[in-house]
Amino acid sequence: MRKRIIAGNWKMYKKMGEAKAFIAEVKGRLPITAKVEMVICPPSPYLSELVNESEGTSLKIGAQTMHDVEEGAFTGEVSPSMLADMNVEYVILGHSERRQYFNETDESVNKKVHAAFAHQLTPIVCVGESLEEREEGKTVERVSSQVEKAFNGISADQAKAAIIAYEPIWAIGTGKTATSEDANEVCKEIRQEISKLYDESTAAAVRIQYGGSVKPENIAELLSMEHIDGALVGGASLVADSFLKLVELA
Ligand code: PEP
Secondary structure: OOEEEEEEEEEOOOOOHHHHHHHHHHOOOOOOOOOOOOEOOOOOHHHHHHHHHHOOOOOOEEEEEOOOOOOOOOOOOOHHHHHHHHOEEEEEEHHHHHHHHOOOOOOHHHHHHHHHHHOEEEEEEEEEOOHHHHHOOOOOHHHHHHHHHHOOOOOHHHHHHHHHEOOOHOOOOOOOOOOOOHHHHHHHHHHHHHHHHHHOOOOOOOOOEOOOOOOOOHHHHHHHOOOOEEEEHHHHHHHHHHHHHHHHHH
């Protein structure tokens, strides 16, 4: 049985006071032992503070990106060892906005997946097709290739612990959601790709989230699908009420 996981990607939103108020509100209303894994990925300047604020609760903190090397002359970057040092537990890798605006490639994502595991960070590896690729019938080809490249050289045990987020680019922040059947179909193909790369037990263990305009109104239907184990949520994770609603509905 795969544990469901709801992760909030705050992108470049909120001030420190708002971020702390969110955690305080969620903390006060959290079940002590949650059956759902909950992660908030705030902007990097807030990571340390929010790890401290959420300590002792079932709410975990993740980063939105990182570099793949320990340290060096990489102005503006955050290293995997810095995240580990702050007790951050998850890291989103290869989000389509990072691929689009910050030149992340399948190869750099792969290096980061290796670096995440080397520092005991759980990677949330994002894959997804553009609208053009979907219209040309290339969704499965695109997504399978992203998975294959991201997991190059990663062991089966590591792959089992990874999280893959299927996020069709055309559904992110647009209000357009893939139908639950379409999302499930692609998640099933991702699982098959993992089975091809490793074996069936690895494929059965890996958790696959759907992301793209998930909100309280559509999460139950998406999560009723066999291959969807959770959601990576942008906009709807910014408000404590709706984040908690998503967790409750999961
Ligand atoms: C995201 O940022 O990964 C995302 C899916 O955003 P939204 O939920 O706003 O579409």
